[in-house]
Amino acid sequence: MHRFNNGDFGNSILLGDSGYMNLSYLFTPFLNVQNDGERNYNRSHVQSRVKVENLFGVWKRRFPIIAYGCRMKLENVLCVIVATAVLHNLARLRGEPEPPIENLIMEHELQQAIRDGDIPLAAEENDLGYDYRRHLVDIYFSRL
Numbered sequence: 001m002h003r004f005n006n007g008d009f010g011n012s013i014l015l016g017d018s019g020y021m022n023l024s025y026l027f028t029p030f031l032n033v034q035n036d037g038e039r040n041y042n043r044s045h046v047q048s049r050v051k052v053e054n055l056f057g058v059w060k061r062r063f064p065i066i067a068y069g070c071r072m073k074l075e076n077v078l079c080v081i082v083a084t085a086v087l088h089n090l091a092r093l094r095g096e097p098e099p100p101i102e103n104l105i106m107e108h109e110l111q112q113a114i115r116d117g118d119i120p121l122a123a124e125e126n127d128l129g130y131d132y133r134r135h136l137v138d139i140y141f142s143r144l
Helices: 036-062 064-068 074-093 107-116 130-139
Strands: none
Touching: 036 064, 036 074, 036 130, 064 074
16 A cells, blocks of 8 residues: 555555545545435446456456465465466456356346445545545546
8 A cells, every 4th residue: 555655556546345444545435425426426436346346256266266365475475366367367368258156246236236325335524535535526427
């Protein structure tokens, strides 16, 4: 996280769930949606996170060492993570089938969760990144 704090990644942001505090580079959903911009932001946030989490699920099924943990030196673990990511991308480029799907959130379930407001949210009033997230909503999501 210190590289994000140092600005090494420019204007990049990370998406987090309710377990994280908002920071200038880490955005979470709004707790109390008050307008269409915030609603659009939350919808986009959830849809993006679901896609990333589904990708991680496929990656873990393809390479169980990612799911169950690497019991080796840290420098070797980093190599395993990179190697499996490269192999996963090559498998996708070659059109190899994904491992069997288990408990994958289906699109209609996602849409229903958004409509029902069943998105896990965190308290936000004192979050350090609240103003950054508010600016993003104002300049982009309020115009959708």
